[in-house]
Amino acid sequence: MAKITFDGIEVEVEDGTSILNAARKIGGKIVPPAMCYYKPLAGSGGKCRVCLVKVTQGSAKDPRPMPKLVASCVTPVQDGMVVENTLSPQVLEARKGVVEMLLINHPLDCPVCDQAGECDLQNLSYEHGTSGTRYEEERRTFDKVDIGPLIQLHMTRCILCYRCVYTADQITDKRVHGILGRGDAAEIGTYIENVIDNDFSGNVIDVCPVGALTDKTFRFKNRVWFTKPVDAHRDCPKCSGKVVLWNRGSDVLRVTARKNEYGEVVEFICNECRFDKKEVSDWIIDGPRHIARASVISANHYELPVVNPQIIADLPESTTKELNLLPRPF
Amino acid sequence: MESPTTQNEVQFSEAAMAEIRRYISHYPAERKKSAILPVLHIAQAEFGGWVSPQVQEKVAEILDIQPIEVFEVASFYTMFNLKPVGKHVLEVCRTGPCMLRGADGLIEHLENRLGCHVGKTSPDGLFTLKTVECLAACGMGPMLQIREKYYENLDPQKMDQLLNDLSKA
Amino acid sequence: MGLKILTEHINVPGIDTLETYRKLGGYRSVEKALKTMTPDEVVEEVKKSGLRGRGGAGFPTGLKWSFLAKPEGKPRYLVCNADESEPGTFKDRVLMEKIPHALIEGMITSSYALGARTSYIYIRGELMFVLRILEKAIAECYAAGLLGENILGSGYSLDLHVHPGGGAYICGEETALLESLEGKRGNPRNKPPFPAVWGLYGCPTVVNNVESIATVPWIVNNTGEEYAKIGVGRSTGTKLISAGGHINNPGVYEIELGLPVEEFLFSDEYCGGIWKGRKFKAIVAGGSSVPILPGELFLKTAEGTPRLMTYESLSEGGFVSGTMLGSGGFIVMDDTTCIVRNTWNFSRFYHHESCGQCSPCREGTGWMEKILHRLEHGHGHMHDIDLLVNVSKQIEGNTICPLGDAAAWPVASAVRHFRDEFEWHVKHPEKATAAGAVYSGAEDLAFA
Ligand SMILES: Cc1cc2nc3c(=O)[nH]c(=O)nc-3n(C[C@H](O)[C@H](O)[C@H](O)COP(=O)(O)O)c2cc1C
Ligand code: SF4
Ligand code: SF4
Numbered sequence: 001m002a003k004i005t006f007d008g009i010e011v012e013v014e015d016g017t018s019i020l021n022a023a024r025k026i027g028g029k030i031v032p033p034a035m036c037y038y039k040p041l042a043g044s045g046g047k048c049r050v051c052l053v054k055v056t057q058g059s060a061k062d063p064r065p066m067p068k069l070v071a072s073c074v075t076p077v078q079d080g081m082v083v084e085n086t087l088s089p090q091v092l093e094a095r096k097g098v099v100e101m102l103l104i105n106h107p108l109d110c111p112v113c114d115q116a117g118e119c120d121l122q123n124l125s126y127e128h129g130t131s132g133t134r135y136e137e138e139r140r141t142f143d144k145v146d147i148g149p150l151i152q153l154h155m156t157r158c159i160l161c162y163r164c165v166y167t168a169d170q171i172t173d174k175r176v177h178g179i180l181g182r183g184d185a186a187e188i189g190t191y192i193e194n195v196i197d198n199d200f201s202g203n204v205i206d207v208c209p210v211g212a213l214t215d216k217t218f219r220f221k222n223r224v225w226f227t228k229p230v231d232a233h234r235d236c237p238k239c240s241g242k243v244v245l246w247n248r249g250s251d252v253l254r255v256t257a258r259k260n261e262y263g264e265v266v267e268f269i270c271n272e273c274r275f276d277k278k279e280v281s282d283w284i285i286d287g288p289r290h291i292a293r294a295s296v297i298s299a300n301h302y303e304l305p306v307v308n309p310q311i312i313a314d315l316p317e318s319t320t321k322e323l324n325l326l327p328r329p330f
Numbered sequence: 331m332e333s334p335t336t337q338n339e340v341q342f343s344e345a346a347m348a349e350i351r352r353y354i355s356h357y358p359a360e361r362k363k364s365a366i367l368p369v370l371h372i373a374q375a376e377f378g379g380w381v382s383p384q385v386q387e388k389v390a391e392i393l394d395i396q397p398i399e400v401f402e403v404a405s406f407y408t409m410f411n412l413k414p415v416g417k418h419v420l421e422v423c424r425t426g427p428c429m430l431r432g433a434d435g436l437i438e439h440l441e442n443r444l445g446c447h448v449g450k451t452s453p454d455g456l457f458t459l460k461t462v463e464c465l466a467a468c469g470m471g472p473m474l475q476i477r478e479k480y481y482e483n484l485d486p487q488k489m490d491q492l493l494n495d496l497s498k499a
Numbered sequence: 500m501g502l503k504i505l506t507e508h509i510n511v512p513g514i515d516t517l518e519t520y521r522k523l524g525g526y527r528s529v530e531k532a533l534k535t536m537t538p539d540e541v542v543e544e545v546k547k548s549g550l551r552g553r554g555g556a557g558f559p560t561g562l563k564w565s566f567l568a569k570p571e572g573k574p575r576y577l578v579c580n581a582d583e584s585e586p587g588t589f590k591d592r593v594l595m596e597k598i599p600h601a602l603i604e605g606m607i608t609s610s611y612a613l614g615a616r617t618s619y620i621y622i623r624g625e626l627m628f629v630l631r632i633l634e635k636a637i638a639e640c641y642a643a644g645l646l647g648e649n650i651l652g653s654g655y656s657l658d659l660h661v662h663p664g665g666g667a668y669i670c671g672e673e674t675a676l677l678e679s680l681e682g683k684r685g686n687p688r689n690k691p692p693f694p695a696v697w698g699l700y701g702c703p704t705v706v707n708n709v710e711s712i713a714t715v716p717w718i719v720n721n722t723g724e725e726y727a728k729i730g731v732g733r734s735t736g737t738k739l740i741s742a743g744g745h746i747n748n749p750g751v752y753e754i755e756l757g758l759p760v761e762e763f764l765f766s767d768e769y770c771g772g773i774w775k776g777r778k779f780k781a782i783v784a785g786g787s788s789v790p791i792l793p794g795e796l797f798l799k800t801a802e803g804t805p806r807l808m809t810y811e812s813l814s815e816g817g818f819v820s821g822t823m824l825g826s827g828g829f830i831v832m833d834d835t836t837c838i839v840r841n842t843w844n845f846s847r848f849y850h851h852e853s854c855g856q857c858s859p860c861r862e863g864t865g866w867m868e869k870i871l872h873r874l875e876h877g878h879g880h881m882h883d884i885d886l887l888v889n890v891s892k893q894i895e896g897n898t899i900c901p902l903g904d905a906a907a908w909p910v911a912s913a914v915r916h917f918r919d920e921f922e923w924h925v926k927h928p929e930k931a932t933a934a935g936a937v938y939s940g941a942e943d944l945a946f947a
């Protein structure tokens with residue numbers, strides 16, 4: 001066991017635990033955000049850098065501070081370690097910088113994005129971003145592509161967290177998509193047009209922190225906050241059958257896996273549950289789903305620090321009104 | 331969708347297969363994937379200076395891995411041409427130290443001589459002009475690489491001579 | 500003439516053959532180490548030598564070796580980093596090309612010290628012609644019983660293989676190199692764990708630069724103590740310097756650490772001064788990743804002390820007025836050099852070479868390149884200059900691997916030392932973009 005102090009709070013965890021998971025054990029506002037780390041996926045983490053923290057004391061044995069900020073999701077604790085997150089202005093400043101980087105090539109088309117309201121990047125920029133952008137250059141864009149009849153890839157929104165790749169590697173039996181190219185030209189793709197076709201392939205949608213991989217069967221695409229999530233289950237031979245139904249009235253618009261407060265899937269579900277069971281009668285309802293997370297959707301407001309003004313301008317007035325999203329000067 | 335490949339189109343020569351087996355033997359038996367870069371080099375030399383999707387699928391088959399694993403790797407490393415190329419690929423170093431010694435001028439000269447921009451193939455199909463980053467020949471710049479050979483301390487005259495020789499070859 | 504440890508015989512005809520190399524004393528260290536020393540004794544000598552990694556970071560080699568974990572039942576690996584891709588650096592290539600056996604001898608002796616049974620030389624794929632030279636030399640060694648089973652009857656066995664890369668600067672970073680050797684994309688790993696514990700195939704691994712490894716035989720033959728006598732302070736031994744840019748005699752030079760930089764730059768024995776009779780404007784002294792310095796700050800520190808070719812002397816003044824020895828790639832610039840253009844060129848390099856794994860580097864390198872491109876091509880604004888520095892700060896220190904820092908430092912230091920030249924580009928776009936036009940001093944700004 002190792003005892004560490006995180007933002008002034010002591011916590012004891014197993015040896016080898018990451019700083020992030022130690023912070024999650026404490027819970028609440030001090031937990032660093034995570035855009036790429038995903039507990040159910042081995043090897044994930046370390047890439048997005050939004051979880052950076054400051055280690056002011058390395059361990060009881062070697063109390064020297066670490067020279068650089070470290071990614072809390074992949075840095076193991078040491079007994080006697082002292083870590084600062086929300087207490088460190090340096091961390092908050094660096095995180096703001098990382099969020100800006102994540103956004104410079106992001107389309108900021110939230111008003112028309114399926115993921116809006118449950119997007120980790122949207123939440124992140126709301127909590128940690130600055131308003132306005134200093135990026136004057138043209139943003140990288142890609143065409144939307146269908147990866148088979150069930151999943152759509154909108155690469156323009158991707159933040160290259162690699163979660164969908166790890167999911168395909170670890171949950172399905174044959175990975176056909178991956179990261180092609182490198183640097184800021186890297187993209188998710190299948191290279192040769194290929195269909196992601198596998199009993200569990202739909203899980204890539206749930207792990208995607210942004211709206212880059214979306215469910216093509218999501219009916220009457222809708223703002224997520226107009227749908228009512230309920231927990232439901234069915235007897236499924238392939239998976240646990242425990243899901244969340246996103247309903248509007250008596251229509252099942254979409255089925256997803258259940259996620260914990262950090263947005264991580266609790267149990268991966270099969271494609272039959274996700275894509276084929278779109279009648280309420282297919283399911284036994286357990287009760288309303290509580291979105292535990294402090295997200296845009298749970299806070300029930302929708303005000304982004306940064307939204308591409310052009311996209312809002314292009315929306316029909318009815319939508320901007322409904323969303324309370326009138327164009328603002330930037 | 332059907333894979334566009336007919337696997338039997340891609341056939342390595344016996345000499346190339348022997349070289350591939352030699353490389354595979356360098357790594358632990360369960361780590362065949364380690365040989366991917368050497369095998370891609372061999373494949374590129376074998377099949378006209380580029381690695382088509384079919385060739386990459388063949389490499390996957392030889393190494394017992396999924397095709398996407400080869401696509402991911404081949405598209406990461408800049409030496410592999412993913413599109414057809416001319417008979418000779420000229421890879422000119424464009425990085426600082428070579429630029430200081432005149433690389434910009436060499437590149438411009440080549441564009442004019444070949445009648446094509448960087449990244450393209452000359453109309454006669456003989457030369458593909460590529461720029462690359464530092465090739466560890468900085469003191470001998472400007473320079474370029476053609477296949478396995480470096481040509482260093484170049485100037486327009488030497489370059490023209492080289493192009494003439496290659497055109498005849 | 501300084502002492503030559505690595506390059507004494509570089510111009511001897513036939514030095515690339517085993518016969519000639521051995522005739523001139525080659526492979527003595529293998530005999531000595533394998534037959535008369537324990538592996539730990541070899542490590543001890545290297546520790547005593549004070550040899551510091553020649554790949555750029557300057558980490559003490561013996562210390563690195565002593566960190567190697569030795570769990571039961573797991574092989575250990577030595578991997579030589581011959582990826583040499585740092586702009587300005589071409590010493591490893593020249594050494595391997597001319598004296599392949601120098602590296603191979605070092606690999607055998609070092610592998611013995613570390614208990615490796617299989618070792619790899621990871622060479623950048625573009626150097627295929629050097630790979631073939633090395634493979635020929637390795638074949639000679641197998642035939643002579645210097646590699647393979649029971650080397651020279653000592654009971655120690657070693658297999659040595661050369662592995663080509665595929666064109667990616669990032670594979671010079673040691674964990675990216677290991678990923679690449681495993682057949683993957685060259686994405687650097689998160690550390691810890693370090694390669695000494697979790698390296699190639701999850702086994703304890705040491706990664707060392709060509710020059711570091713090639714130096715080990717001399718240390719074994721002559722003792723670490725003797726090696727430590729060469730050089731100054733913590734900068735012991737000799738170092739290969741790749742000299743390029745605007746000098747009269749570009750090439751690779753072996754110098755004793757401690758040589759005055761002025762002598763190195765201006766004496767005919769080495770660089771021979773600035774070419775075409777021009778003036779010395781600036782230098783990037785340790786490969787493209789280190790901070791650029793104006794000529795006068797390079798020759799003398801801010802306090803006026805003449806600098807020496809040592810790790811410590813070049814870094815005196817820190818980021819404010821110093822630089823680093825790095826990989827020893829000298830990029831010399833005369834007074835016709837446009838610093839903005841050069842900085843843009845470097846930043847294009849890092850943008851091109853970022854693996855794209857972590858967001859500050861993936862997005863930030865591209866952003867910096869675009870801003871610099873704008874400035875260089877006469878479309879920049881004054882606020883771009885501060886934005887540039889700010890973006891570099893957002894990358895620096897926040898990334899998985901040091902490529903992020905390597906991309907940030909050249910930009911930040913160029914603005915620090917040559918701000919007026921950046922401003923000139925904003926104020927006089929028509930002059931700055933005219934062919935061959937170069938900012939020549941403060942008077943240019945006076946007419947703004
Ligand atoms: C982006 C990057 C590129 C590098 N390129 C090289 C290289 O080409 N050759 C090299 O020896 N070391 C390179 N290094 C340093 C290696 O990571 C490592 O420190 C070195 O190989 C260790 O060997 P040494 O201790 O003998 O210097 C690079 C590091 C980084 C971050
Ligand atoms: S598509 Fe989504 S899950 Fe996949 S890498 Fe991009 S952001 Fe991550
Ligand atoms: S710093 Fe750059 S090169 Fe290094 S891991 Fe991150 S993206 Fe890749």
Ligand code: FES
Nearest residue numbers: 046048049051073
């Ligand atoms: S969550 Fe830690 S780096 Fe992405």
Ligand code: FES
Nearest residue numbers: 423428465467468
């Ligand atoms: S810069 Fe051209 S070879 Fe190094």
